[in-house]
Amino acid sequence: MPVVTLSSDSHPLGREIAVRAATALGYDCVDREILKAVAERHDVPETDLHKALDESPSPFGISSKNHARYLAYIEEAALAVLLKDNVVCRGLAAHLYVRGISHVLKIRILADPQKLAGEISSGRTLSFEKASALLKRREGFRRRWSLAAYRVDETDPSVYDMVISLTRIDPDEAVKTIVETTGYRKFKPMTYSLKCLKDKALASRVRVTLMEQFPDVTVQADGSSVVVQTKALEREKQKRTEVIKKLAGEFPEVAAVEVQILPDIFRKAAESFR
Amino acid sequence: MAGKLELLLLDDEPIVGKRLKPALAKIGCNVEVFEDPKQALDRIHQKTFDIVVTDIRMDEIDGLEILEHVLRKSPRTKVIMITGYAMMAVAREAMEKGAYDFISKPFTPDDLRKVIAMAAQALGSPIDSETADPEEPSEPAETR
């Protein structure tokens, strides 16, 4: 059956819909509670994982390097959950990295702006202008956050298969619509899409392993072969390739590792002028 | 077991048919191989197959067109699409049009045999995707 990723501009609302949809479908609902296990596994503070999902890297908060690392941990865990099938995944930014997989139904729930403003300002009543300014600011922040972390604009509706605005549609209707949509043939899992998801999960596991040493790596997996890309100068090339091949080769599913060292043309250009 | 599965295999790459025919025959399929989509279509109109395996991108007739023809002729036929360059949009379109499964090249004979076994199961005439030969190498199990 299709898996569902659900994201919302309002945490409580998203959670509510996700739980109800999962119940109606007979699926598990996976939310941020898995972060506890992730934190334990990688020995990082759980609060930092939450922060990485909600905040941008800053000199006072999480450093860029840790930010990327934490998000990679979360991605790895979320993909593992999605692979189990029959889940509704929420709050783990899955809609931003599980793209191009036909049996993943990506849903965005938009809260009523008035209620949302009240929720953000923790119950205070705001004037209409103040509320809309607040929402606009928050939307801008989420856009920047998602673009920085995954190069995807979270607020862009074309990211999702379905966007439901709760201003007009009741939560009951929303849940019903979600359940109905999962029944569409086009969201049916197939060998190809399952393979894609499996590839993604493997790539993300390899990436987590490699990130300790090479924060800029990108990893792609295709079946049992893995392609790793990283930027380096000519002289670092050989050593890096060896280290990456060894680390990635330790995964039992990985049969072949290809390392592509991209010439760091800007660094190269900068050096050639010295 | 209700006799042999009638299977049509269409791919404009000759090697695909040449090699897969014996591979599929081993699991009890009666395979007819075509390279030309037009001839395949003619055959589809003549005979009802249990399973049709077709490439999506071919020069004259699109695999999706074949899919439509097959399902119009016989809705119970399971159509398995294969493609060289898979994209989500095409995959969803194929599924929506009623494809049974969608696999991307390159695949191994075992990959296809597993999919066919599942299709056979769905048709109500299960077959064993494992061939009798014990020496045959087996891929890590695909889960569904």
Add this chain to the structure above:
Amino acid sequence: MSQKEGNPHHDLADQAMSLEGRSGRIHAVEFTRKALLARRRYSLRLYIYLGFFLIFLIAVGVATSMMLTMDVVEKKLRFLEIANEYMLEIRQARRFEKNFFLHGTNLNDALENVYQAKQILNDNKEELGKIIGKDSQSIILFNFIRYEVLLKRLVDLEQTKRNNPDYPQRKKEVESELSRYGQEMVSLANHLMKKEKEALSEAILRSRHIHMYSLVFLLFFLVLNAYLLGSRILGTIGRFSVHAKRIGSGDFTPIPPGRRFRDEFTDLAIEINQMIRELESREAVLIQSHKMRAIGTLTAGVAHELNNPINNITITAHMLLEDYDHLSDEERKEMVRDVVNEAGRSKAIISDLLDFARESGTQLEPLDLPELLRETIHLASNQIRLSGINIELQSRGHLPRIHGDRQQLRQAFLNLILNAVDASSKGGKIQVLLVPADEPGYVAVKMVDFGSGIPEHTLDSIFDPFFTTKTSGKGTGLGLSVSQGIVAKHGGRILASSVQGKGSTFTVTLPVTTIPADIDSGDNLPGRPA
């Protein structure tokens, strides 16, 4: 003042044709710097100082000549005064002389006047001589002295008239002689006055002329100076703006020496040449990174095409492994042959792309355009087929070769072809026409698509960097700008025309010289006349 620039690149350079692009340029920049500095320095500042100094000198000259003429006039005036005095004295003397003869008055007064006149003549003997000449002077003097002698004789006669019987007789004689010389003397004085007056007015006229001519000369000099200074500055600025335009269009030849001397503009030229070097290295990075993008576009087509042979290999290898024991040797061999053939096919599919992707230095060589276009179309063929588009290449007649960099031109044409593919809808057609250009000595490559066309208001900006009509993330907006840069380097240009709803035509014109276009002037600079 200035030599023609821009053409010398065509002069030589049949010599070394390949040179690594950037290092060649660095060499060219360095060489030009030396050539620029090798000339004698004649700075603008010096020129301006010299000009003003000359103007000052001329003003001094004018003032001096004015003072001199004034002096002359003043002298003449004073002499006229003297002549006047002399005239008065002798007239007075004659009056007394007449009175004596008429009324028998005293003659001493007349003598007094004669002495005075004589004094004046003596005092101004020098000047007088200069003005009227020695001869006239001696005549005047002779007359005067005769007059004086006669007058003295008359005085003596008067004193001895009692004891002189022929006194009346003698008096008569002296009187007539006296009147003769007196008249002569007065007329000579008059003549002197007249002459002197003429000289004065002549001096005044001369001084007026000097004033006038020196003003005219000053004006002429000022105009000449302004013209020379202006044309030196404006001419150089004009030259620089031509260079700036050229550099802007992607021709990164350093600015060569244009005059026989160097000045402040030379410093500017050196700085600009340095800038060109930086610009070029940046452009090289840009072209390379853009090439990578083009390759990214091509990969979709290649991946599709590549998966077929890989799939064939996978299936065949697996079946060979599975059925190894049951197969005959012949069957096994056939399967292995299939694997080998399909591996070769895979290699062929990617080799074009790999060849294109290779980072290579600038390499100038004679190129057969139809061949180059065929290669380029082949490179994009998977992409074209995937989009369901027909492409046809037509080459009219035999066209001369062009000279250029294979890789870069391929990149430029590929951009245009991929743009045409994007603009065309499925089942559409693209025509690539190779024809002689309207301009003699050029060939034109026309890429015609029958897509939606380009709106007129954007047609002007399509070559601007970062201009794109594609949705964000799909295009960088650098394709046409980079292509334009590459073609400009080859001495050609790209023109776009479009009819909305009917399609667009991009025309690339390239010179057909057998001489390399100036993509790398490092090797043709040395012979350039500096």
